[in-house]
Amino acid sequence: MDTARFAVNCSILFTELPLLERPAAARAAGFAAVEFWWPFDTHLPGDAEVDAFERAIRDAGVQLIGLNFAAGDMPGGDRGLVSWPQRSLEFRDNIAVTLGIGERLGCRGFNAPYGNRIEGVSPQDQDDLAAENLALAATAAGSFGGVVLVEPVSGADRYPLRTAADAVAVIERVERDSGVTSLGLLADLYHLTVNGDDVTTAISAYADRIAHVQLADAPGRNEPGTGKIPVGQHLAELAAAGYAGWIALEYKPAGRTAESFDWIR
Template identity: 35%
Template sequence: MPKFAANLSMLFTEVDFLDRFKAAADAGFEGVEYLFPYDFEAAEIKKRLDDNKLTQVLHNLPAGDWGAGERGIACHPGRVDEFREGVDKAIEYATILGCRQVNCLTGIKPDSVSDEEAHKTVVENLRFAADKLKQAGILLVAEPVNTRDIPGFFLNRTEQAIALFDEVGSDNLKLQYDIYHMQIMEGNLAPTIEKHFERIAHVQLADNPGRHEPGTGEINYPFLFDHLDRLGYEGWIGCEYKPKTETNEGLGWMKGLK
């Protein structure tokens, strides 16, 4: 049976962020993930994790000015120093939180930057981050994101990600496979997961259309969960969806699996 982690950036948003840890535990989750921890003291988040017996599954590297629409800076040639400082900051937080993997959002390619220059910058940044994180005992993951929700996002298909990882050449870089994003970009979910199974370290979900909970759209999640079980997936599945109504009212899909 899959292990589900609540994405606190999208679930339980009816309460303040630090109160979402208890809300997730009360709803039956044993793990949590979210975009960023950096607006809070790491020790305070760690206390919420410990108080609620939760595992910190994942958070992202710093990704630029999120409020201004930035979605990562790994493909920005002029911001390599900022990216590297963000790696150090992520290691500091992840170490305190007991988080064993962090995600790199590669970002939206600036119009002034060529495809070749952006690609070279991403390779160098991922290589740097994978090495630094490996020294800290933390896995680096990166995810393709659909270009409907985030136009211009640099990394947007599975095969592109795998080729990029091969070029980076690190054994500390794996794929974060987001079912929702990949349904939009390429479909063919089960065969793709099987083909690249050994490269996948983390899975995220939402249904399509709407990015709501499983069972509200076109994706056959019971089949995919069974498929992941057959393949021997032992990682977490992050529930990164927008509840169609209120979070707890939309958890029937998960409770029905038990």
């Protein structure tokens, strides 16, 4: 199995194991890199929790290549704090924690889930706040070569970034307003497809903006080959467009996790 290009998202794969055992499981399955959604129950975890997480990565002998900022209660429907006025301070407090973990572990990609639209707050006010918060996070990440990722997401009706163009517009606004350039597009083939975006066109149009790629098949969000997304075609298009970064596996295994990697052959 050639796993050299692929990283395992340990927040959605190997869920049959405790979270801190998953990096070692990914290594045992032949992968050298992992990524995580925010792995703690609070935006400000204690030192012992952070140390245990970092130790699990190091002891497994894998590279952490992606980490989400705190995003609220994801199972409960939250999709980020970046544009959420009542919780903006939580995001700002979380920046140093997230980037500290990343800097110590050599991680350079940090996904900042944008957040749902909030009743009683105008979209413009939310977008203004998001631009400020993304600029703060990207400035801090850029100080050690990190990149803040902006992602279109499906399955959340109140989440405003649906297409690659939506996310790139946010990135361009932050660059225009603040001069910060350490931001990039997270191109998730599953989310883009489910939202009706033309993935081939998006890859061609925004190749210079794509800083990270994730994949799953649709419908179902399972591994490639279980749905209708031409994953092989899109990976070839990304390569032809010059993308040479990691491809993160962010899917729910249709069966056992170990068997869900057979498609890579």
